[in-house]
Amino acid sequence: VSFVLDKIGALVTLEGAVEKKGRFLKPQDLGIISEAALVIEGTGLKSKVAWVGQRTELPKKYSKLKKVSARGQMVLPGFVDSHTHLVFAGDRSHEFEMRLAGKSYLEIAQAGGGIINSVKATREMSEKDLFKLSSERVETFLKQGVTTLEIKTGYGLSFESEKKCLKVIDKLKRKTSATIRATFLAAHALPMEFKESGHKAYIQEVAHDWLPKLKNYIDFVDIFLDKGYFAKEDAAILFQAAQSLKIATRIHADELALTGGSETAVSFGSLSADHLLKIGEKEMDMLAKSEVTATLLPTTAFFLNEPYGPARGLLDRGARVALATDFNPGTSPTQDVSLVGSLAALQMKMSIEEILVALTLNGAYALGLQNQKGALLPGYDADFILIEAKSPARLFYEFGRNWFKPKVFCKGKFIA
Numbered sequence: 001v002s003f004v005l006d007k008i009g010a011l012v013t014l015e016g017a018v019e020k021k022g023r024f025l026k027p028q029d030l031g032i033i034s035e036a037a038l039v040i041e042g043t044g045l046k047s048k049v050a051w052v053g054q055r056t057e058l059p060k061k062y063s064k065l066k067k068v069s070a071r072g073q074m075v076l077p078g079f080v081d082s083h084t085h086l087v088f089a090g091d092r093s094h095e096f097e098m099r100l101a102g103k104s105y106l107e108i109a110q111a112g113g114g115i116i117n118s119v120k121a122t123r124e125m126s127e128k129d130l131f132k133l134s135s136e137r138v139e140t141f142l143k144q145g146v147t148t149l150e151i152k153t154g155y156g157l158s159f160e161s162e163k164k165c166l167k168v169i170d171k172l173k174r175k176t177s178a179t180i181r182a183t184f185l186a187a188h189a190l191p192m193e194f195k196e197s198g199h200k201a202y203i204q205e206v207a208h209d210w211l212p213k214l215k216n217y218i219d220f221v222d223i224f225l226d227k228g229y230f231a232k233e234d235a236a237i238l239f240q241a242a243q244s245l246k247i248a249t250r251i252h253a254d255e256l257a258l259t260g261g262s263e264t265a266v267s268f269g270s271l272s273a274d275h276l277l278k279i280g281e282k283e284m285d286m287l288a289k290s291e292v293t294a295t296l297l298p299t300t301a302f303f304l305n306e307p308y309g310p311a312r313g314l315l316d317r318g319a320r321v322a323l324a325t326d327f328n329p330g331t332s333p334t335q336d337v338s339l340v341g342s343l344a345a346l347q348m349k350m351s352i353e354e355i356l357v358a359l360t361l362n363g364a365y366a367l368g369l370q371n372q373k374g375a376l377l378p379g380y381d382a383d384f385i386l387i388e389a390k391s392p393a394r395l396f397y398e399f400g401r402n403w404f405k406p407k408v409f410c411k412g413k414f415i416a
């Protein structure tokens with residue numbers, strides 16, 4: 001059904017941000033139109049923005065369409081969370097207690113906890129139960145206005161369990177209202193079965209056996225390149241295999257230590273380099289000059305009690321910066337998108353326009369969806385939220401309790 005969303009108090013189009021490809025943003029790049037209307041055409045997955053502008057200038061050809069009143073509310077593009085690990089079972093609150101007692105994340109992992117702990121629980125859970133748990137989490141994101149979502153595997157770490165997680169993600173794509181992309185992160189940690197044979201042998205198997213067999217379920221390939229996990233050489237093997245299958249890459253880079261992740265992302269032309277807590281000046285320059293989207297995950301820094309990612313260093317160099325939740329059981333057990341924005345503002349000195357674009361258009365860039373998602377301009381998908389606010393700042397101002405209950409439109413209907 002085509003209709004006009006009318007009586008919009010303020011419509012955030014992100015027109016300037018689109019023109020500038022998400023870099024060097026200024027307040028006017030939000031492209032806010034006041035007293036606006038939005039024409040939506042097509043149904044279901046094909047519902048697109050056909051026109052935006054001031055309501056008094058609605059073209060004649062749309063004047064007969066049904067009108068839905070926004071009652072003066074603000075309309076913004078739906079959020080894009082470009083980095084989540086939401087398919088996992090179990091909980092790791094015991095490790096939280098160990099950290100409170102003085103143990104570090106790496107120490108806990110090296111003592112057999114960490115990722116491997118979640119792997120055990122995830123392997124044990126049936127595909128059906130894992131789907132149920134995961135779809136509830138997708139709903140939690142949708143209610144906040146996250147209409148596009150990246151989901152990683154990485155808590156299976158055997159061929160069968162990684163396949164199970166990919167099938168869960170595939171079903172989420174078909175059964176939920178969110179637009180979802182699947183990332184294959186078998187290179188998340190060394191599984192217990194490979195303790196003897198080691199990282200290289202595991203990567204060879206993942207790259208040359210699992211990946212080709214599972215490729216139809218996979219949109220992107222990722223690796224945890226970091227101290228205590230995988231090395232640059234492992235990433236090279238995996239990314240070459242991905243490239244030969246024409247699958248785009250992304251990377252967990254320089255989170256725990258500076259270990260060559262950003263460089264690898266640039267040299268392989270990855271879509272994104274994520275985390276970057278320990279990135280150096282040279283690597284920031286490299287990312288800024290490249291098309292790689294630098295993805296910062298402030299709730300992870302918060303939860304690990306580590307210094308926040310260098311947002312200003314990246315932004316002022318002209319890097320394209322996205323923000324995401326990194327929702328996972330070990331380092332960011334939260335789905336609170338608003339908190340991501342609050343921390344970015346207060347701890348990382350990002351401006352409201354930088355934050356809003358980082359959670360929409362630049363998240364879309366990180367998923368290769370920048371021409372469809374993350375802005376409200378003709379031709380873009382009709383994914384949007386309505387909130388009671390005069391300025392987008394309100395989204396990140398009242399922190400810590402998911403206060404905003406937006407109305408959410410995606411895949412052709414109001415879902416919340």
Ligand code: NIG
Nearest residue numbers: 115224252326328329330331
């Ligand atoms: O993004 N860095 C790797 N993966 C997750 C943590 C995984 C875990 O501890 O379960 C992250 O921080």
Ligand code: FE
Nearest residue numbers: 083085252326
């Ligand atoms: Fe992560």
